[in-house]
Amino acid sequence: xxxxxxxxxxxxxxxxxxxxxxxxxxxxxxxxxxxxxxxxxxxxxxxxxxxxxxxxxxxxxxxxxxxxxxxxxxxxxxxxxxxxxxxxxxxxxxxxxxxxxxxxxxxxxxxxxxxxxxxxxxxxxxxxxxxxxxxxxxxxxxxxxxxxxxxxxxxxxxxxxxxxxxxxxxxxxxxxxxxxxxxxxxxxxxxxxxxxxxxxxxx
Amino acid sequence: xxxxxxxxxxxxxxxxxxxxxxxxxxxxxxxxxxxxxxxxxxxxxxxxxxxxxxxxxxxxxxxxxxxxxxxxxxxxxxxxxxxxxxxxxxxxxxxxxxxxxxxxxxxxxxxxxxxxxxxxxxxxxxxxxxxxxxxxxxxxxxxxxxxxxxxxxxxxxxxxxxxxxxxxxxxxxxxxxxxxxxxxxxxxxxxxxxxxxxxxxxxxxxxxxxxxxxxxxxxxxxxxxxxxxxxxxxxxxxxxxxxxxxxxxxxxxxxxxxxxxxxxxxxxxxxxxxxxxxxxxxxxxxxxxxxxxxxxxxxxxxxxxxxxxxxxxxxxxxxxxxxxxxxxxxxxxxxxxxxxxxxxxxxxxxxxxxxxxxxx
Numbered sequence: 133x134x135x136x137x138x139x140x141x142x143x144x145x146x147x148x149x150x151x152x153x154x155x156x157x158x159x160x161x162x163x164x165x166x167x168x169x170x171x172x173x174x175x176x177x178x179x180x181x182x183x184x185x186x187x188x189x190x191x192x193x194x195x196x197x198x199x200x201x202x203x204x205x206x207x208x209x210x211x212x213x214x215x216x217x218x219x220x221x222x223x224x225x226x227x228x229x230x231x232x233x234x235x236x237x238x239x240x241x242x243x244x245x246x247x248x249x250x251x252x253x254x255x256x257x258x259x260x261x262x263x264x265x266x267x268x269x270x271x272x273x274x275x276x277x278x279x280x281x282x283x284x285x286x287x288x289x290x291x292x293x294x295x296x297x298x299x300x301x302x303x304x305x306x307x308x309x310x311x312x313x314x315x316x317x318x319x320x321x322x323x324x325x326x327x328x329x330x331x332x333x334x335x
Numbered sequence: 336x337x338x339x340x341x342x343x344x345x346x347x348x349x350x351x352x353x354x355x356x357x358x359x360x361x362x363x364x365x366x367x368x369x370x371x372x373x374x375x376x377x378x379x380x381x382x383x384x385x386x387x388x389x390x391x392x393x394x395x396x397x398x399x400x401x402x403x404x405x406x407x408x409x410x411x412x413x414x415x416x417x418x419x420x421x422x423x424x425x426x427x428x429x430x431x432x433x434x435x436x437x438x439x440x441x442x443x444x445x446x447x448x449x450x451x452x453x454x455x456x457x458x459x460x461x462x463x464x465x466x467x468x469x470x471x472x473x474x475x476x477x478x479x480x481x482x483x484x485x486x487x488x489x490x491x492x493x494x495x496x497x498x499x500x501x502x503x504x505x506x507x508x509x510x511x512x513x514x515x516x517x518x519x520x521x522x523x524x525x526x527x528x529x530x531x532x533x534x535x536x537x538x539x540x541x542x543x544x545x546x547x548x549x550x551x552x553x554x555x556x557x558x559x560x561x562x563x564x565x566x567x568x569x570x571x572x573x574x575x576x577x578x579x580x581x582x583x584x585x586x587x588x589x590x591x592x593x594x595x596x597x598x599x600x601x602x603x604x605x606x607x608x609x610x611x612x613x614x615x616x617x618x619x620x621x622x623x624x625x626x627x628x629x630x631x632x633x634x635x636x637x638x639x640x641x642x643x644x645x646x647x648x649x650x651x652x653x654x655x656x657x658x659x660x661x662x663x664x665x666x667x668x669x670x671x672x673x674x675x676x677x678x679x680x681x682x683x684x685x686x687x688x689x690x691x692x693x694x695x
Binding site (some may be wrong): 220243247250 | 425429431434435437454456459473474477479493494498499500502551552553556558566682
């Protein structure tokens with residue numbers, strides 16, 4: 133048995149952790165929404181500004197999960213990163229395509245983000261996590277896949293999984309992250325089943 | 336439980352079946368040619384390109400490769416609810432469908448093959464192929480499926496070529512993995528397929544055994560390899576442990592070997608840390624170029640042919656040692672008992688993966 137010990141949702145205008153809103157978009161702010169979120173974390177990580185939107189969402193989501201869970205139990209091999217989305221790196225693909233078709237200057241800074249698993253790399257770098265990694269692309273969020281694959285990882289070398297569905301395409305963005313541990317270190321009482329994961333995603 | 340792996344097939348510039356491909360490799364033929372004015376600034380570029388005359392190359396390669404699979408397995412498993420198809424790709428048909436390439440391709444595959452469930456797509460940079468095979472084995476071990484068809488495919492597009500050119504990663508001569516004077520990678524395109532199953536009976540030809548696999552992240556840089564080979568080292572350690580093997584059990588290493596200066600150096604450091612300096616090793620990139628999301632499947636497929644034929648293939652393009660740690664590069668084809676192979680891959684996002692396959 134394993135448990136969801138924290139989870140986080142980011143949409144176009146709000147961000148919640150464990151089901152409670154923690155930030156709403158301030159439409160009067162000069163900062164775009166994703167930078168408002170970053171400021172609210174009160175951390176200094178200049179690399180954030182170089183990231184594409186997928187990596188920014190994954191970074192913020194993971195930082196919020198970390199604030200609400202205890203990672204001190206784990207070695208640098210223990211935490212698996214399992215992510216998925218619908219549009220792969222489509223948002224950055226459009227921008228990179230534009231860099232050579234319109235601006236006639238293929239941008240290396242954009243090209244390196246034209247793979248969705250770069251967001252896993254960004255989280256791994258930030259946290260010095262060397263564990264298992266997987267990025268898959270699917271038409272829709274598949275709670276059963278996450279349940280099946282995380283249980284496999286937990287039965288092998290991994291002790292915990294940071295999971296997420298992180299999608300972005302032009303103005304649309306969506307992030308849902310959840311942390312799976314073998315013991316229920318939280319007071320959430322959320323057994324890790326596909327039904328519960330699907331409900332948290334829909335909520 | 337034993338996990339079988341077999342029914343391998345591949346379509347590349349070197350052949351339309353795995354047998355044709357392996358024969359080309361035995362004969363020392365490379366698929367890399369010079370293409371005039373192909374680059375972003377109309378430079379001539381070395382590429383390993385197929386010769387299909389179609390605008391829909393990605394789908395054509397997939398269809399032909401999977402058609403070629405049908406004579407290698409009990410075809411009733413394709414539509415079975417107990418079968419999952421896993422596609423490994425980085426960009427699918429990005430040339431024709433900038434945004435929804437993967438979704439369009441998987442929908443077509445499901446319809447054409449009458450698959451029971453939608454394919455799973457692994458999109459994890461250049462380790463995708465190995466991770467797709469590892470995922471297939473994990474699913475079967477866990478009892479979620481009985482069979483898995485793993486297909487890797489990527490094609491050369493302006494998008495990918497201009498991107499790698501912008502990173503100054505493309506060699507101005509055919510790539511020379513692990514060589515002193517290597518100048519970067521050569522892009523390639525290919526489609527390769529392999530079937531994993533808990534049942535030996537689904538194969539027309541004797542299958543081999545999938546032993547173990549794993550992934551690990553460098554946690555170092557999104558587009559540059561680790562200086563210590565950290566992720567690759569950790570992945571191979573995990574894979575060996577899961578296989579209950581040590582480096583003496585490995586007869587051959589099919590390395591990633593992209594022929595960029597830093598990648599090949601990183602691999603030499605990792606294999607040195609693993610005390611694997613004396614295991615015969617090659618890179619297949621000198622024959623096929625770097626086929627990205629197809630590479631892990633394609634190179635595993637060729638390793639399986641080496642296992643079947645007891646023949647190791649020389650590392651094309653290798654001339655003199657070019658890494659700080661010594662490796663046992665294959666400079667000639669070698670007839671020898673090959674029982675167990677280690678396949679590794681590394682990619683952007685700090686990704687590293689490895690797997691072990693044995694004859695039984």
